[in-house]
Amino acid sequence: MTRPSVLLTAFAGLVLIFLQLPVIVVAISAFTETSYLTFPPQGFTLRWFGEVLTDPGWLSAIGFSLLLAFMATFASLVVGTAAAYAISRRMIPGSEAIASFLMAPLVFPAVVIGVALLQFYAVVGWRGNFAALIAAHVVLTSPYVVRACLSSLSGVKIDLKEAAGTLGASGFTTFRLVTLPLLKPGMVAGGFFSFITSLDNVPVTIFLLGPGQTTLPVKIFTAIDQGGVDPGLAAISTILILVTGTALAIAERWVGFSRFV
């Protein structure tokens, strides 16, 4: 096949730079010595990182977000993997339709889910309830787990299980030694997507938080929405960039997860 032309390569390069542009700008401007955001930054200081990392408000938001993302991911992995397994083995009638339903939150307007849950939780008195917030996140994150697990399970052909059976493995042993290990990459990738999605979410979370509760993205969102931008926000954003980049690199090395996107 013909290699891409110079023109195509140059265009692709520019688009890739466009994609990284805001990331680079935020990361660089976090080091400015000025108390307002400016680009290029003036001087170099780590002061803003120190400030946000010692601020109890930011720290509790980070802690709350991580706990929420962890719980939502764990729950999504449990229920999502089980559902994907049932669908992939066609153990329930109407598997196709059920799969579409499980994927629906991916394209359903998030803000609509947000306000629908706002009203519903207000009626049943769940607003500000941490478990209810986790459940709302499971709605948003489980489709990623289901999708990645379905993709992994499509590699567990029926003949592998038959082979294990003829070699003397019981149903449970086959599941433990054959199905589960082959499912692992899908669970890792699905769990990663799930964690990032939960950690990223604003349009649903913002409607459901009770007084005194806040997540990291909601806190940044509210800060920009109400007060505008400052180097402290750039610093906390840079921390998120570093964490995401590192996690992405690890997940890619571990399971080559870009094939699940």
Added chain:
Amino acid sequence: MMRPWKGVALASPLLIILLVIFLTPVLIMLPTSFHEYVPGKGTSDAWTLSNYTRILTDGYYREIVGRTLLMGAIVTALTFVLGYPLALFMARTTPFWRATATLLVIFPLFLNLVVRSFGWITILANRGIVNNFLMDIGLIDSPIRLLFNLTGLVIGLTHIYLPFMVLMLLSAIQNIPRDVEQAAATLAAGRLRIFFTITLPLTAPGILAGSILVFVLTISALVTPRLLGGPTYKVMATLIYDEFMLKLDWPSGTSFAFILTLITLAIIWGAGRIARRWSGGTA
């Protein structure tokens, strides 16, 4: 080998969560949207169609709906124009560069939406990078307005949804059997002709799927329009946000939520029909 009870037992926890925490709340909104809002008192018991008729008759609301759809169309077109060449490059380059480019495409996808919008504010603000640069080289005297209008929203949302389009297009291009293009080449077709008569038509299903996804996500985006559009330049999602959070007018907010949902579902349904017709007209 069919053991329905076992399948139901495995699938039901997630199904129950989705029924209770997703489907039921959305359906419960429907009656709310047919009630009247009384300022200071909340939702009244009286039934009314006014929430929906107002969207159709009131110029302010009509403009917001029109603006949202226009924004969706422009962003979809831009992600396609920027994304197709990139996807084509990724499909044709060496495995090393493909992997590198894939990571560079995925990375912003996983980066917090708020952080990415924040980056664009820094770049596009009146004292931001673009305006400073243009003023420094003397091209303009006073800052041009790149935020709190359609330009800012389109730039920010194009950036955010471009990765989705690229990944969809990449898989569509990789699915074209190589020998089809080679066959065209042996029939003495030039590169451009092969592209427009073979590659582009064969990736049409991928283009459709990518466009639908980007359009649907764009018209329902909340965070980026809010941060780059500010409190005054509204689209449907930010309007819903304000009706609920600031005006506490739930009936009006739910009616908008339903209009947005209906538009989304109609587009997905229509695209599904087109895709089925392309794939051979059966079923």
Added chain:
Amino acid sequence: MARLELDRLVKRFADADVVKGVSLAVEEGELVSLLGPSGCGKTTILRMIAGLLEPSGGAVRVAGEDITRTIPARRDIGLVFQSYALFPHMTVFENVAFGLRRRGVKGPDLTRRVDEALGMVQLGHLGDRYPRQMSGGQQQRVALARAVAPRPRLLLFDEPLSNLDAQLRDQMQIELKQMQKQLGITSVFVTHDQTEAMTISDRICILADGRIQQYATPEEIYDRPANGFVARFIGRSNRYQGRVHAPGIVQLEGGARLAVEDVPAPGTAVEIVIRHEDAALLALPADGGNTLSGTIRLRSFIGSRVQYVLDLDGGAEFVAEVAASGPAGRFGPGEKVAVQIDAGRAFVAPIAAEGAAA
């Protein structure tokens, strides 16, 4: 080691009977092929022996023990899949060790037996590779080693060589037969390739439409086909419609008469089957009887043999294959020749009586 017995085995799916009462015994240490066109039920039978499909009727017995309802894991069998079905997340060593571990083998004993099995397929040095790092032929050998490592009572093969290229397939057939003889494990081999079945089998069971057509040694099946189906299926042959003219004489549709041993009563409508290699070509004028005459249309040289396509005088076509070294190997297109038929090697079957097998 054990004798395998299938007793009136039936498999009924929702819309059709696929296996219609198959009874068959495979003696201890014997290798039997199930051979037939696709859809004849051979794979279904194998899967019922393995326990992957439940029979609708009949019984499967190994060494006299009824295992018809036993789960595969308790049958003590080894199955080699067409797709190999190697576990992609395990090394070659772990793949081969899988069945041994399930039988409680561990420690040095496990290592020794895995190495032994891998040695048997000449892969002793590749134990720590993963299946995806190996060629198709190597993967096939691993699958074989994995199936035989636990020394099961029964070895089952589901078209195991059909994904290999021709040369490798020939080589694997020999190796597989040697190994099976060396281990002496009772084996059932499913294939649709008659040459493969001939090469490796002690006996061949020819199936069509869910029924056994003939169960005999390769020689018997080739020399004495039990019915018209087997005659047509084995080897490549010329086929003509005709009628029995008199005892020992058939008349072809074009009018020519041939002497054939073993024919039905005069007047019966029959099909006459003559293999490509069972006719002699003679220069005219020819000595001896039982000949048809025709003109050579095409000549193809295929190594030790020459294949001719002839137009018989009656208008029909005849394909003959003769030794390239003899005088018959040197005819050219356009030459008129005599086609001499060996009365003992032409097969005649009544047309009406074999509707089911057709």
